[in-house]
Amino acid sequence: xxxxxxxxxxxxxxxxxxxxxxxxxxxxxxxxxxxxxxxxxxxxxxxxxxxxxxxxxxxxxxxxxxxxxxxxxxxxxxxxxxxxxxxxxxxxxxxxxxxxxxxxxxxxxxxxxxxxxxxxxxxxxxxxxxxxxxxxxxxxxxxxxxxxxxxxxxxxxxxxxxxxxxxxxxxxxxxxxxxxxxxxxxxxxxxxxxxxxxxxxxxxxxxxxxxxxxxxxxxxxxxxxxxxxxxxxxxxxxxxxxxxxxxxxxxxxxxxxxxxxxxxxxxxxxxxxxxxxxxxxxxxxxxxxxx
Numbered sequence: 001x002x003x004x005x006x007x008x009x010x011x012x013x014x015x016x017x018x019x020x021x022x023x024x025x026x027x028x029x030x031x032x033x034x035x036x037x038x039x040x041x042x043x044x045x046x047x048x049x050x051x052x053x054x055x056x057x058x059x060x061x062x063x064x065x066x067x068x069x070x071x072x073x074x075x076x077x078x079x080x081x082x083x084x085x086x087x088x089x090x091x092x093x094x095x096x097x098x099x100x101x102x103x104x105x106x107x108x109x110x111x112x113x114x115x116x117x118x119x120x121x122x123x124x125x126x127x128x129x130x131x132x133x134x135x136x137x138x139x140x141x142x143x144x145x146x147x148x149x150x151x152x153x154x155x156x157x158x159x160x161x162x163x164x165x166x167x168x169x170x171x172x173x174x175x176x177x178x179x180x181x182x183x184x185x186x187x188x189x190x191x192x193x194x195x196x197x198x199x200x201x202x203x204x205x206x207x208x209x210x211x212x213x214x215x216x217x218x219x220x221x222x223x224x225x226x227x228x229x230x231x232x233x234x235x236x237x238x239x240x241x242x243x244x245x246x247x248x249x250x251x252x253x254x255x256x257x258x259x260x261x262x263x264x265x266x267x268x269x270x271x272x273x274x275x276x277x278x279x280x281x282x283x284x285x286x287x288x289x290x291x
Contacts, residue, residue: 052259073256109173160228176210
């Protein structure tokens with residue numbers, strides 16, 4: 001290689017390095033932004049979990065680490081209080097709400113998407129309960145639960161949750177059923193299936209990502225709801241949000257026990273999200289927001 005060629009190659013090397021970094025900096029920028037967002041989202045959960053392991057003396061100190069972990073708060077909440085019963089109440093209320101919402105909402109959404117039942121007006125009408133404050137319905141709910149003997153039961157809470165969750169699940173599923181090709185069910189009916197059999201055997205399996213996403217959405221809404229649970233079942237049928245609020249007493253906030261309760265309330269939702277995440281991603285990307 002001549003001296004002139006070597007000089008050109010040496011001058012070209014910084015240019016190639018600049019071009020290489022020019023291609024990489026958008027990737028690095030996205031990675032940095034995602035890392036910052038992940039830290040911002042996960043840090044509160046880390047702080048709450050570590051607070052649940054701190055002895056009462058350490059809770060007043062701002063240090064995140066540098067303490068001796070203890071399980072006193074966990075044993076007090078789970079073994080020496082009725083928290084386990086409240087946890088089970090929330091699981092039962094959420095499961096009932098999801099099951100009934102899907103059983104009612106799936107056929108309703110199918111009717112809206114295939115037969116245009118009620119037109120656009122009825123689609124918006126089913127969301128009317130979302131436009132009114134919950135305080136408007138609590139007195140009728142309370143009186144009905146009292147007269148039929150459902151007051152302070154998980155059934156009263158589940159029925160109250162269905163009034164606003166089932167319409168949202170129906171609305172949520174309309175877009176999924178619209179994405180299912182009509183040819184599939186028509187072919188099933190040509191092969192001898194009735195309309196209902198085609199819906200159950202063909203349409204529902206095809207809309208499985210939407211059902212999983214809608215079910216998780218309904219469970220989270222029921223799991224976090226507090227107003228109806230406080231008014232209709234504040235005793236033996238108390239749910240987790242009400243139980244967590246109970247650690248804020250006239251003597252102050254019992255931060256250690258509240259941290260245990262909050263951590264315990266987050267874990268089931270994380271587990272459920274983990275098992276349905278592949279359906280959730282496919283569902284949210286497959287037209288669930290069209291409705």
